[in-house]
Amino acid sequence: MKALYLSAEGPELRTDYPSPDRPGGQALIRLDLAGICSTDLELIKGYYDFQGVLGHEFVGTVEQCDDPRWLGRRVVGSINLGCRQCRECASSGPEHCPHRQVLGIVGHDGAFAELLTLPEHNLLAVPDAVTDEQAVFTEPLAAALRIRDQIRARPSDRVAVVGPGRLGRLIAQVLALDGADVTLLGRRAWEPADAAGSWSLSLGIVDEAADNSFDRVVEATGNEAGMAHSLRLVRPRGTLVLKSTFAGSATVDLTKLVVSEIRVIGSRCGPFEPALRLLERDSIDVTSMIHGSYPLSEALAALEHAGRPGVLKILLTP
Amino acid sequence: MKALYLSAEGPELRTDYPSPDRPGGQALIRLDLAGICSTDLELIKGYYDFQGVLGHEFVGTVEQCDDPRWLGRRVVGSINLGCRQCRECASSGPEHCPHRQVLGIVGHDGAFAELLTLPEHNLLAVPDAVTDEQAVFTEPLAAALRIRDQIRARPSDRVAVVGPGRLGRLIAQVLALDGADVTLLGRRAWEPADAAGSWSLSLGIVDEAADNSFDRVVEATGNEAGMAHSLRLVRPRGTLVLKSTFAGSATVDLTKLVVSEIRVIGSRCGPFEPALRLLERDSIDVTSMIHGSYPLSEALAALEHAGRPGVLKILLTP
Numbered sequence: 001m002k003a004l005y006l007s008a009e010g011p012e013l014r015t016d017y018p019s020p021d022r023p024g025g026q027a028l029i030r031l032d033l034a035g036i037c038s039t040d041l042e043l044i045k046g047y048y049d050f051q052g053v054l055g056h057e058f059v060g061t062v063e064q065c066d067d068p069r070w071l072g073r074r075v076v077g078s079i080n081l082g083c084r085q086c087r088e089c090a091s092s093g094p095e096h097c098p099h100r101q102v103l104g105i106v107g108h109d110g111a112f113a114e115l116l117t118l119p120e121h122n123l124l125a126v127p128d129a130v131t132d133e134q135a136v137f138t139e140p141l142a143a144a145l146r147i148r149d150q151i152r153a154r155p156s157d158r159v160a161v162v163g164p165g166r167l168g169r170l171i172a173q174v175l176a177l178d179g180a181d182v183t184l185l186g187r188r189a190w191e192p193a194d195a196a197g198s199w200s201l202s203l204g205i206v207d208e209a210a211d212n213s214f215d216r217v218v219e220a221t222g223n224e225a226g227m228a229h230s231l232r233l234v235r236p237r238g239t240l241v242l243k244s245t246f247a248g249s250a251t252v253d254l255t256k257l258v259v260s261e262i263r264v265i266g267s268r269c270g271p272f273e274p275a276l277r278l279l280e281r282d283s284i285d286v287t288s289m290i291h292g293s294y295p296l297s298e299a300l301a302a303l304e305h306a307g308r309p310g311v312l313k314i315l316l317t318p
Numbered sequence: 319m320k321a322l323y324l325s326a327e328g329p330e331l332r333t334d335y336p337s338p339d340r341p342g343g344q345a346l347i348r349l350d351l352a353g354i355c356s357t358d359l360e361l362i363k364g365y366y367d368f369q370g371v372l373g374h375e376f377v378g379t380v381e382q383c384d385d386p387r388w389l390g391r392r393v394v395g396s397i398n399l400g401c402r403q404c405r406e407c408a409s410s411g412p413e414h415c416p417h418r419q420v421l422g423i424v425g426h427d428g429a430f431a432e433l434l435t436l437p438e439h440n441l442l443a444v445p446d447a448v449t450d451e452q453a454v455f456t457e458p459l460a461a462a463l464r465i466r467d468q469i470r471a472r473p474s475d476r477v478a479v480v481g482p483g484r485l486g487r488l489i490a491q492v493l494a495l496d497g498a499d500v501t502l503l504g505r506r507a508w509e510p511a512d513a514a515g516s517w518s519l520s521l522g523i524v525d526e527a528a529d530n531s532f533d534r535v536v537e538a539t540g541n542e543a544g545m546a547h548s549l550r551l552v553r554p555r556g557t558l559v560l561k562s563t564f565a566g567s568a569t570v571d572l573t574k575l576v577v578s579e580i581r582v583i584g585s586r587c588g589p590f591e592p593a594l595r596l597l598e599r600d601s602i603d604v605t606s607m608i609h610g611s612y613p614l615s616e617a618l619a620a621l622e623h624a625g626r627p628g629v630l631k632i633l634l635t636p
Binding site: 088092095096098150212227236237242243244245246247248249250251252253254255256257258259260261262263264265266267268 | 406410413414416468530545554555560561562563564565566567568569570571572573574575576577578579580581582583584585586
């Protein structure tokens, strides 16, 4: 089958990649649509030690499974595969299992292929009203929603999202759902095309935003400069959510963190069910973020496109 | 009067320092006993921009005041003086007022002198059952208690305090109050004298403590190595409290912070009332931490003593 494979030499398009074996309890899923995420681009840069098929944002159709109710269903799937034996799995799920695999990220082939496998208990059926182009955003939208699992966000909060990329725009929309004043902060002046898809959020330039001017700040750049700005912007006793994975260590102003009693929270994977409900209700605009679509046979060109500055979601079709 | 004054050239003992003017609303307090804190030693190193009389841990007797009920009372006092005009002062008190003064730290002469001033609303009467040697620990004990204001701590939590210094030992006792398993982690093997004052806490060596082995970790060293260990020790979804002020920036493993969804909370000043109640009930042992006492006239020797490795509380008498 066709698959975008990451080896130590970099990403390569394989046309002869073996179709995955389906272990008991897992479903074999035929890809309908996949999305390229910044994590995929980081994996390619070699920041993490993964070799295998890339991709963890997908919607597909179940082709083989144990439970016949899944057969032929259109599904999305949560991406963490826990050992189901350890204390973490028992108490809070697979996300922090020390032995976990992660679809297309750790030890389990991903979704940039014609076929993939996932445990049946990871699957969620996609409601008919949700298109493939919406459903493929379920995973990053769930990640954005994770913030609402973790912090108390009040409608009267002044909120900033630093980094108006793929994930930042989902986060900003999610945090604005309850009427909060959310400002999306970028490095450059906003283009009209960008501002058009701004969902009545405030738009700003991070260099021009005042110190201590936000109750909550979400760092969605994953770089040290973005982190420094985020910490600068958050008010005393405010909350800073780190939503983008950092490649390694960064220098952090711990003096402000302590003296101003800032709360910093790392945030990763989130709940799929509410993400699907929001997509079904059309509460979050995702389709305006689609900047291109490529067949798997042109996956390398798709990766190059996704890596250009200012480009949002690039999709892959089988 | 005698005062330990910090100038740009360093600390000096002044015998001719002018007695403070008492502004309306403030009390003039005659020192009974003061304590040397690591923050005083950091101020001397020049990490912060303060010139004036040092000292913020004290117990004293009110000599002049507006409200006659304070006259002759033995008092301790909270150390932040807010502007009482701004949004911060109105909503959450003076601790984060952007215009605040802080006794012996920011813009207000401190307690290493025969006389000091503080607003009357900062004062708390010391119960008769609390000795001066206990009362002088009210401020750092309040700072330790601040952690309980900020995080949910459960009796079944595995808790580590990294840094068995003056503040670390108060924090460990406070976090053990509800029966939690608290481990005090130092860099070196424990001396019998140290272990004696260990209040049935577990004692350990930080290098030997396993990754991800604590639900809550309190960083009480204020140095980068202590921070790195603390982040290493806290389990996924666990909480890391930064209790010691860092002098500037530090390199932090943000990858773990995000991927393991760690919660990091800066923590500073805390509530005096419960600190005094704990001292009155003799729930916290502070007197075994007193390693020396000097008159103000020997304050420079006292500072030198307080700076030696392993030395805990050094007191100053008028």
